[in-house]
Amino acid sequence: MELVDHLRDERNKAQFDVEAMKVVWAGSPQELQLCDRMANLVANHPAFEKLKRPMLVRKELFKNSLRKAAYARKLVIDLGLSEEEAKWLRFYIDEPTYPDLHWGMFIPAIEGQGSEEQKEKWLPLSRNMQIIGCYAQTEMGHGSNVQGLETTATFDAQQDHFIIHSPTLTSTKWWPGGLGKVSTHAVVYARLIVNGEFHGVHGWYNYYSFSFFLYLEDHSPLPGITVGDVGLKFGNGAYNTMDNGLLRFHHVRIPRNQMLMRVSQVSREGKYMQCDDVPRQLIYGTMVSVRQTIVAMVSRTLSRAVCIATRYSALRRQHSSSSLVVPCFLMIDYQSQQSRLFPLLASAYAFKFVGEWLKWLYTDVKQRLEANDFSTLPEAHASTAGLKSLTTSATVDGIEECMKLCGGDGYLVSSGLPELFAVSVPACTYEGDNTVLMLQVARFVVKTVSEVGYKEPLGTSSYIRRLNTLLHNNCLVQTGEDWVKGDRIVEAFEARAARMAVTCTQHLAKFQDPEQGFSELSADLVEVAVAHCQLIVVSKFVEKLAQDIPGKGVKEALEVLCYVYALFLVHKHQGDFLVTGYLTPKQASLANRQLRILYSRLRPNAIALVDAFNHTDHYLSSVVGRYDGNVYPNLYQAAFNDPFNDSHVPDGYHQYIHPILNQTLAKL
Ligand SMILES: CCCCCCCCCCCCCCCC(=O)SCCNC(=O)CCNC(=O)[C@H](O)C(C)(C)COP(=O)(O)OP(=O)(O)OC[C@H]1O[C@@H](n2cnc3c(N)ncnc32)[C@H](O)[C@@H]1OP(=O)(O)O
Numbered sequence: 001m002e003l004v005d006h007l008r009d010e011r012n013k014a015q016f017d018v019e020a021m022k023v024v025w026a027g028s029p030q031e032l033q034l035c036d037r038m039a040n041l042v043a044n045h046p047a048f049e050k051l052k053r054p055m056l057v058r059k060e061l062f063k064n065s066l067r068k069a070a071y072a073r074k075l076v077i078d079l080g081l082s083e084e085e086a087k088w089l090r091f092y093i094d095e096p097t098y099p100d101l102h103w104g105m106f107i108p109a110i111e112g113q114g115s116e117e118q119k120e121k122w123l124p125l126s127r128n129m130q131i132i133g134c135y136a137q138t139e140m141g142h143g144s145n146v147q148g149l150e151t152t153a154t155f156d157a158q159q160d161h162f163i164i165h166s167p168t169l170t171s172t173k174w175w176p177g178g179l180g181k182v183s184t185h186a187v188v189y190a191r192l193i194v195n196g197e198f199h200g201v202h203g204w205y206n207y208y209s210f211s212f213f214l215y216l217e218d219h220s221p222l223p224g225i226t227v228g229d230v231g232l233k234f235g236n237g238a239y240n241t242m243d244n245g246l247l248r249f250h251h252v253r254i255p256r257n258q259m260l261m262r263v264s265q266v267s268r269e270g271k272y273m274q275c276d277d278v279p280r281q282l283i284y285g286t287m288v289s290v291r292q293t294i295v296a297m298v299s300r301t302l303s304r305a306v307c308i309a310t311r312y313s314a315l316r317r318q319h320s321s322s323s324l325v326v327p328c329f330l331m332i333d334y335q336s337q338q339s340r341l342f343p344l345l346a347s348a349y350a351f352k353f354v355g356e357w358l359k360w361l362y363t364d365v366k367q368r369l370e371a372n373d374f375s376t377l378p379e380a381h382a383s384t385a386g387l388k389s390l391t392t393s394a395t396v397d398g399i400e401e402c403m404k405l406c407g408g409d410g411y412l413v414s415s416g417l418p419e420l421f422a423v424s425v426p427a428c429t430y431e432g433d434n435t436v437l438m439l440q441v442a443r444f445v446v447k448t449v450s451e452v453g454y455k456e457p458l459g460t461s462s463y464i465r466r467l468n469t470l471l472h473n474n475c476l477v478q479t480g481e482d483w484v485k486g487d488r489i490v491e492a493f494e495a496r497a498a499r500m501a502v503t504c505t506q507h508l509a510k511f512q513d514p515e516q517g518f519s520e521l522s523a524d525l526v527e528v529a530v531a532h533c534q535l536i537v538v539s540k541f542v543e544k545l546a547q548d549i550p551g552k553g554v555k556e557a558l559e560v561l562c563y564v565y566a567l568f569l570v571h572k573h574q575g576d577f578l579v580t581g582y583l584t585p586k587q588a589s590l591a592n593r594q595l596r597i598l599y600s601r602l603r604p605n606a607i608a609l610v611d612a613f614n615h616t617d618h619y620l621s622s623v624v625g626r627y628d629g630n631v632y633p634n635l636y637q638a639a640f641n642d643p644f645n646d647s648h649v650p651d652g653y654h655q656y657i658h659p660i661l662n663q664t665l666a667k668l
């Protein structure tokens with residue numbers, strides 16, 4: 001039977017080579033081929049079916065996710081997949097499970113903080129999954145405030161042991177993924193006490209990491225350990241496939257050599273030694289690594305929501321504004337729909353490119369750290385923290401907007417959007433609350449501004465070198481067309497970020513106690529950080545356009561996306577641009593007018609731009625976002641696939657409806 005492509009006319013409108021754009025989106029022909037292979041491996045394997053997931057109760061759901069993880073592991077071994085291939089396989093299975101934390105945090109924690117000897121011992125066991133680990137940092141009472149962690153690790157020189165203890169209820173480890181039911185091991189963060197002295201309490205970092213066995217061979221917890229799951233989380237299915245756990249220690253003894261010893265050591269005699277050439281910030285290194293991974297992945301999440309909303313918008317017709325009777329307008333042709341949808345489409349591409357750049361930055365930092373060069377760590381910390389915060393917040397808001405863009409059908413689980421929202425929303429909290437992370441960026445920016453004159457700003461803050469120009473030269477835009485020039489756009493974002501940073505730094509200087517100033521101005525400081533991070537995203541998109549990009553019309557289509565992203569932000573934050581005096585109201589309104597022109601240029605390419613994400617229908621798991629656009633018959637069928645429709649008489653009907661119909665309520 002011939003397949004009908006309901007989006008064919010839309011696809012025919014494309015003004016660029018979609019196959020070439022797929023390569024740009026994937027990063028390289030090799031990446032495209034790799035992702036395509038893994039996505040189809042998952043899509044064509046019945047073990048990875050996921051449409052029934054939201055109907056399952058927690059225990060079934062969890063068992064189902066363990067089955068999928070075991071199947072994935074079997075595929076990795078049977079097909080001899082590389083670590084990179086296995087990572088994409090897990091990604092397309094699209095179900096948070098314990099291996100995410102094992103590979104994403106436990107192993108990197110050992111790699112970053114273990115001594116050579118410890119790495120030799122634990123990494124092969126971990127990579128072969130002979131042990132399964134998690135990352136236990138957060139406690140019930142302290143998440144963002146890492147310095148407040150209460151779990152203690154007291155050295156007992158007589159027995160050459162550490163005694164790990166949870167002295168209060170609030171010191172219970174709380175949230176670690178994979179901890180509740182599965183992990184055999186944990187990297188646990190605790191305060192170190194040697195010879196009755198807390199180590200590091202006077203410095204910045206007062207906790208140390210230890211690797212632990214949690215269970216005995218029959219998987220009952222070791223004596224002194226209480227472990228469990230934190231309970232049901234938001235959304236059906238969604239993150240409930242993960243066993244986020246709780247953990248308490250009652251004077252649990254572990255050998256001294258289970259303290260991760262790259263940053264500091266405790267000797268057999270109980271002497272505490274800190275490695276001179278390794279900064280203590282390294283203990284935060286795993287978080288830098290995972291924040292980078294989140295930024296690398298987040299564009300895929302946003303692109304998925306945008307793909308669904310764009311395809312449905314290009315199919316569904318509503319009345320025109322002049323006639324409420326004739327259903328002739330495609331939703332995508334409403335200007336108001338475009339002004340909500342197209343900036344999200346542009347954001348997906350913008351986040352992809354900034355994610356690529358961040359990966360490059362992180363790879364460079366990692367190599368430097370291995371060679372004990374820590375000079376770029378502050379920049380890496382600020383960039384990973386800020387971009388994690390900016391992109392996850394925008395993505396989660398974007399998914400919610402896509403749900404609304406699909407009208408009522410977006411609210412159906414079969415649209416794929418509610419579960420995507422539920423599974424993504426904790427990204428604003430885990431790996432650092434987004435506001436807390438933005439405050440870290442603000443600290444970095446304010447420090448850079450304060451040091452102007454005796455320390456050269458580098459990397460993402462190098463615009464601060466041109467402070468004088470940025471503070472005094474205002475925008476030169478005179479026509480709408482003037483706005484679509486890369487260097488002009490970047491300069492506007494630089495000027496806004498620099499002016500906001502300088503104003504805040506001056507306000508901070510008026511406080512006698514800097515910490516009090518920082519606290520009182522924290523809302524403004526978050527805005528400074530947002531301006532700095534948006535500048536990074538815009539400038540990395542503009543830099544991408546300066547590269548050689550093959551394929552008919554590809555570069556032109558990307559230029560439109562870049563300017564949509566940037567001018568949408570100018571419009572959204574025009575208050576910042578106006579208050580700082582960089583723009584006049586006329587220039588701001590020219591930016592908005594130009595934005596409307598850009599939407600009309602983007603419109604014919606919209607479907608092709610989401611096709612270039614190369615998402616399979618399995619990955620999208622959305623009736624309204626199907627590739628073939630055959631929505632309505634499938635939407636109808638999906639309603640009958642719900643077990644709730646198995647019978648016309650639901651449980652409780654005879655008991656609770658009959659008495660009302662028969663007016664026999666008194667018998668209840
Ligand atoms: C939308 C869909 C997405 C898709 C998705 C993909 C899947 C991807 C799976 C993920 C799966 C989830 C897994 C969740 C796993 C957890 O959530 S693990 C727990 C994560 N917890 C956190 O992130 C806690 C957040 N809190 C913190 O990081 C710290 O406490 C804070 C906020 C940095 C403050 O710490 P502090 O010690 O009070 O530090 P502070 O005095 O501010 O700074 C001290 C110095 O250290 C520096 N520093 C601070 N942090 C660092 C750092 N990390 N590195 C280097 N230097 C640092 C500061 O810059 C400062 O430097 P100087 O100015 O002195 O030079």
Ligand SMILES: Cc1cc2nc3c(=O)[nH]c(=O)nc-3n(C[C@H](O)[C@H](O)[C@H](O)COP(=O)(O)OP(=O)(O)OC[C@H]3O[C@@H](n4cnc5c(N)ncnc54)[C@H](O)[C@@H]3O)c2cc1C
Nearest residue numbers: 135136137138142143144175176177426429430431432435
């Ligand atoms: C799904 C999920 C998975 C997780 N996985 C793990 C894991 O594997 N391992 C692990 O160790 N942890 C994990 N966590 C815990 C996570 O890292 C913490 O929830 C996170 O760091 C935030 O800490 P908190 O929950 O204590 O929030 P809080 O710090 O209590 O924040 C609550 C509110 O207070 C505000 N706030 C807090 N501090 C400040 C401040 N200094 N200035 C201004 N505002 C502030 C925040 O902005 C926020 O609005 C996970 C959490 C979730 C939801």
